[in-house]
Amino acid sequence: MKLTSILFLSFNYSKNEIETIQGCVWFYSLIKRFFKMRKTIIVTGSTDGIGKLAAMRLAKDEHEVYIHGRNASKVEKVVSEIKIESGNNHIYGLVADFSNLNTVEDLSNSLLKKLKKIDVLINNAGVFKTPVHFNSDGLDMRFAVNFIAPFVFTERLLPLLRNGNQTRIINLSSAAQATILMEALKGKVRLTENDSYAQSKLALTMWSFNLAKTQNFCHVIAVNPGSLLNTNMVKEAYGHHWSSADKGANILYELAVSDAYKNRNGEYFDNDKGEVKGEFSQAHPDAYNALKIDELMSYMHNQYL
Numbered sequence: 194m195k196l197t198s199i200l201f202l203s204f205n206y207s208k209n210e211i212e213t214i215q216g217c218v219w220f221y222s223l224i225k226r227f228f229k230m231r232k233t234i235i236v237t238g239s240t241d242g243i244g245k246l247a248a249m250r251l252a253k254d255e256h257e258v259y260i261h262g263r264n265a266s267k268v269e270k271v272v273s274e275i276k277i278e279s280g281n282n283h284i285y286g287l288v289a290d291f292s293n294l295n296t297v298e299d300l301s302n303s304l305l306k307k308l309k310k311i312d313v314l315i316n317n318a319g320v321f322k323t324p325v326h327f328n329s330d331g332l333d334m335r336f337a338v339n340f341i342a343p344f345v346f347t348e349r350l351l352p353l354l355r356n357g358n359q360t361r362i363i364n365l366s367s368a369a370q371a372t373i374l375m376e377a378l379k380g381k382v383r384l385t386e387n388d389s390y391a392q393s394k395l396a397l398t399m400w401s402f403n404l405a406k407t408q409n410f411c412h413v414i415a416v417n418p419g420s421l422l423n424t425n426m427v428k429e430a431y432g433h434h435w436s437s438a439d440k441g442a443n444i445l446y447e448l449a450v451s452d453a454y455k456n457r458n459g460e461y462f463d464n465d466k467g468e469v470k471g472e473f474s475q476a477h478p479d480a481y482n483a484l485k486i487d488e489l490m491s492y493m494h495n496q497y498l
């Protein structure tokens with residue numbers, strides 16, 4: 194006989210009453226467990242490509258998922274599409290053009306007021322080819338959207354990320370990584386789209402490793418989701434692809450919530466390494482160069498925080 198039954202019997206409850214009370218206790222603990230498991234997740238750039246597919250998988254797991262994009266009506270459309278397909282009503286939209294740092298700050302300020310915690314942040318929004326080369330502040334669009342915006346967004350949201358449960362930050366890097374020319378990051382030198390894209394992705398990787406080292410409450414992974422996945426970015430840049438977008442979305446999903454990766458921190462996952470799924474690997478040598486990381490981080494902190 195269960196301990197609770199012995200306890201209840203000593204109070205002269207009938208067998209039916211005991212079963213009802215036990216049922217209520219079981220249901221209550223189930224609900225408690227469910228709410229503890231539901232994570233608050235933000236996926237930037239989730240109106241298309243691998244971000245949208247990853248957000249859909251996370252929504253199907255009943256997490257509270259924030260869909261972010263630059264176009265309000267596209268965000269609204271994707272939120273309702275994900276709600277319908279996943280059957281999850283806890284899907285919300287966030288709008289901010291990441292090429293404009295003022296809107297990044299506005300979005301982080303409104304989230305700081307609205308949310309209590311963030312458990313997972315996937316910094317996925319990114320650009321390669323763009324209609325204009327520089328943003329209104331004179332910064333290369335690739336540096337602005339792929340590195341400076343996620344840097345500012347994440348650093349401002351640290352109070353919410355600190356409240357998260359086993360917080361994870363997943364930063365979208367790339368196989369394309371190249372030594373950063375600081376004058377180009379500052380908008381003083383014009384690079385080709387290929388060069389500034391690769392430099393922005395190395396910058397994001399260097400910052401990821403630094404964040405993992407300096408913020409001990411969270412786990413940070415930089416990931417190359419796979420090269421030439423079937424998305425708009427790749428269609429516009431190359432006109433052909435090597436792998437499905439699902440390959441990239443699946444690794445984002447796993448790095449974000451799978452127990453298999455819960456202890457990984459300050460590392461680079463290369464999804465090009467395997468047929469179906471990649472492995473942790475070496476990023477560009479500069480990502481392990483303390484002097485270069487210091488130079489980059491002091492510039493970013495002085496300039497943007």
Ligand SMILES: NC(=O)c1ccc[n+]([C@@H]2O[C@H](COP(=O)([O-])OP(=O)(O)OC[C@H]3O[C@@H](n4cnc5c(N)ncnc54)[C@H](OP(=O)(O)O)[C@@H]3O)[C@@H](O)[C@H]2O)c1
Binds near residue numbers: 319
């Ligand atoms: N595809 C690949 O082979 C590959 C390889 C390595 C790394 N990556 C990285 O993976 C990430 C996702 O890429 P993807 O291939 O899925 O590209 P995608 O299909 O073009 O999706 C990019 C997402 O970012 C959003 N976005 C673009 N510019 C933005 C801005 N200024 N402000 C806010 N949101 C913006 C897009 O919004 P809209 O819906 O409005 O366009 C879209 O939601 C990127 O960081 C990319 O560099 C991709």
